[in-house]
Amino acid sequence: MAEALAQALINGVIAGTILAVPALGFTAIFAVLNYPNFAIGALATVGAYAGWVGNTAFGLPMAAALPVAFLAAALAGLAVQWMAVKPLEAAGALMMAIASLAAGLVLENMLRFGFGNELRGFDLPLLRDWRFGAFRVGPQQVENFVLALACMALLWAFLRFSRTGRAMRAVADNRDLALLRGVDPVRVAAVTVAVGAGLAGMGGMLVGLDTSVDPLVGTRLVLSIFAAAVLGGLGSIPGAVAGAIAIGVAEEVAVLAFNPAYRLVVGFVAILAVLTLRPSGLFGARAG
Amino acid sequence: MTITRRIVLAGGAGALAMPNVVRAQGETFRVGALNPVTGAGSPYGSGMQRMIAAAVEAINAAGGVNGRRIELFSEDSQTSPQAAVLAAKKLIEVNRVRAIVGTWSSGVSLAVMPLTNDADILLMHTSGAPALSTPPVNAKGLGYRFQATNDRFGRAFAEIAAREGFRRPATMAFNNASGIGNTDGFRRAWAAKGSQNGEHVVYEPNQPSYRAELLRVLNTRPDVIVMGSFLPDTTIILREWFQTGTPMKWIIPGWAANPQLVQALGPAVTQGIIAVESVSNEGAPAFAAYDAAHRRAMNNQPGTANAYAAMTWDMANTLALAIEQAKSFETAAINAAIRQVANPPGEAVATFAEGKAAIAAGRKVNYEGASSVLDFDQFGDVTPDFGAYFIEQGQFNRRYVVKI
Numbered sequence: 001m002a003e004a005l006a007q008a009l010i011n012g013v014i015a016g017t018i019l020a021v022p023a024l025g026f027t028a029i030f031a032v033l034n035y036p037n038f039a040i041g042a043l044a045t046v047g048a049y050a051g052w053v054g055n056t057a058f059g060l061p062m063a064a065a066l067p068v069a070f071l072a073a074a075l076a077g078l079a080v081q082w083m084a085v086k087p088l089e090a091a092g093a094l095m096m097a098i099a100s101l102a103a104g105l106v107l108e109n110m111l112r113f114g115f116g117n118e119l120r121g122f123d124l125p126l127l128r129d130w131r132f133g134a135f136r137v138g139p140q141q142v143e144n145f146v147l148a149l150a151c152m153a154l155l156w157a158f159l160r161f162s163r164t165g166r167a168m169r170a171v172a173d174n175r176d177l178a179l180l181r182g183v184d185p186v187r188v189a190a191v192t193v194a195v196g197a198g199l200a201g202m203g204g205m206l207v208g209l210d211t212s213v214d215p216l217v218g219t220r221l222v223l224s225i226f227a228a229a230v231l232g233g234l235g236s237i238p239g240a241v242a243g244a245i246a247i248g249v250a251e252e253v254a255v256l257a258f259n260p261a262y263r264l265v266v267g268f269v270a271i272l273a274v275l276t277l278r279p280s281g282l283f284g285a286r287a288g
Numbered sequence: 289m290t291i292t293r294r295i296v297l298a299g300g301a302g303a304l305a306m307p308n309v310v311r312a313q314g315e316t317f318r319v320g321a322l323n324p325v326t327g328a329g330s331p332y333g334s335g336m337q338r339m340i341a342a343a344v345e346a347i348n349a350a351g352g353v354n355g356r357r358i359e360l361f362s363e364d365s366q367t368s369p370q371a372a373v374l375a376a377k378k379l380i381e382v383n384r385v386r387a388i389v390g391t392w393s394s395g396v397s398l399a400v401m402p403l404t405n406d407a408d409i410l411l412m413h414t415s416g417a418p419a420l421s422t423p424p425v426n427a428k429g430l431g432y433r434f435q436a437t438n439d440r441f442g443r444a445f446a447e448i449a450a451r452e453g454f455r456r457p458a459t460m461a462f463n464n465a466s467g468i469g470n471t472d473g474f475r476r477a478w479a480a481k482g483s484q485n486g487e488h489v490v491y492e493p494n495q496p497s498y499r500a501e502l503l504r505v506l507n508t509r510p511d512v513i514v515m516g517s518f519l520p521d522t523t524i525i526l527r528e529w530f531q532t533g534t535p536m537k538w539i540i541p542g543w544a545a546n547p548q549l550v551q552a553l554g555p556a557v558t559q560g561i562i563a564v565e566s567v568s569n570e571g572a573p574a575f576a577a578y579d580a581a582h583r584r585a586m587n588n589q590p591g592t593a594n595a596y597a598a599m600t601w602d603m604a605n606t607l608a609l610a611i612e613q614a615k616s617f618e619t620a621a622i623n624a625a626i627r628q629v630a631n632p633p634g635e636a637v638a639t640f641a642e643g644k645a646a647i648a649a650g651r652k653v654n655y656e657g658a659s660s661v662l663d664f665d666q667f668g669d670v671t672p673d674f675g676a677y678f679i680e681q682g683q684f685n686r687r688y689v690v691k692i
Contacts, residue, residue, distance in 0.1 A: 004503070004504075011500065117327060119520060126556070128530075128531060128532075129532055129533060136532060140531070207496050210497065211496055211524045211527065214520060255501055259490065262492075263500075263501075
């Protein structure tokens, strides 16, 4: 049992780290634009298909296909923002959330029209797990883990050192003050949406690498992404990472303890518990 | 002569007095085709839809049913109960169809049957859930199943597992009526053989990974895992299993272990998987007619490529023969005639035209279908045979046929 638990922890941390990439995108958009962008699942799917096309049609290795996934999802994210969400800005966060949900459905079905419903696999050799005593871990899992960490490191450097990144943090911290200091809100919003959607796209591709690519690959993640962001505190960057790892581990461990049919409950219970006990989440100061 | 009001009225009254068939010349008998063109059933849906259309074309060419042409309305179920319910409502309320044929996947058929029951029309489906046989779902006996029940699939799995000499089978089921029906059927049949059942895991659909569920099963060291599953989840589970490097076999229903699975995973991962699918009635004349139609409509693909298309071909023919037999367009009369035209005794017929001629000559017919001999039991279920297909170098080789 202890072995199974340790194995579940390993798998959970890896799954959570990958989940953290789209969760970061989701929470970044929430921090700056103040609405939950539920198109995030479809944007992850866009990224997964873009990476898949880059890999299978142009022979790109994974590290080179990831920027393709980022770019495609960023463009799709901007299209969603400008065509669906922005016109409803005056109607409030709920309307923007609903608009993003609808735009996500449109995107998903556009992919379905373009690529069909078949499952697509990346052009990768299927490798056997590495075994360390009783534990096992897949080379692909490790590669995805490293790529996810690299994405997060890049995001951190961007937010920490670049002028635009600092402007984004400023708007997230105190919008009015940032505007007074001459930050261009339109530009910051556009960059945030592009980066957030791009992160979702990379997350979708990472998940697709490990499983397969189909029109629902991102939609399957939405509940976990949302739960991770809420758990960490909506709008909190470190919170999204911590929340994602916690959700990843909880989902894996739950299968050991309960009937796997109840695995989906983990996300809902996490959201419910946070909203009841600590509405601002683990790291959130402002969401409360 | 001038047309007076009196002549018009007399003409109208005369027309009303004429027999049904003459008056109905412009009318048609409306049928809805509701098939999984997209979603998990998409490898089969287009073929199913086209074979209904091809059979209806042949029926109309043979003079139609009771003097009426069959008019077909086609919808996509998207292999989704919600979408199927909307489509069924449209077929029933807008198109006013008198029967719906060709639903695939138990979730869809379970959702559609209450609507067809309310509208008092027939539903012919290819779904496996045992609940579709009996009340409350099939309360009016208007549902007909052209595929084996999941329970029978489970029995076939157990026969094959015993024949292959497996001793420690575990089961994994997709959490719906079909998936659980398969594994429950297997576990019952396996226990009835006096053998011990292993770990049983029911998993949720639409997960990005099934590693945790799979490890839970693998930790019990089974020599075979029997699945009640669909294509997307099977793809992920098999990929993750291959990565673990655990030597072990699989028995999987044919709608999940199909050429699309091999395409997604490659021949190395799928080597040695046993796919179990009901076998069409391949030696029969009806199959030859279906096969020719399938090749014409589906780019010269043989009819054996899609067992469900053979079922829908049979649906159109059975329905049309029952209408001929009933000499009525009323559901109750047609329903009463279905077993008369499909079950023995009677003159074996392979096409609608043949059956129509025999019925006109006053003989009792027994339609022997392309999908099976098509004899319905008291629940409206058929019992086809099952093929054990071994995947070898990416090819599906049928090693033997199991009868239950």
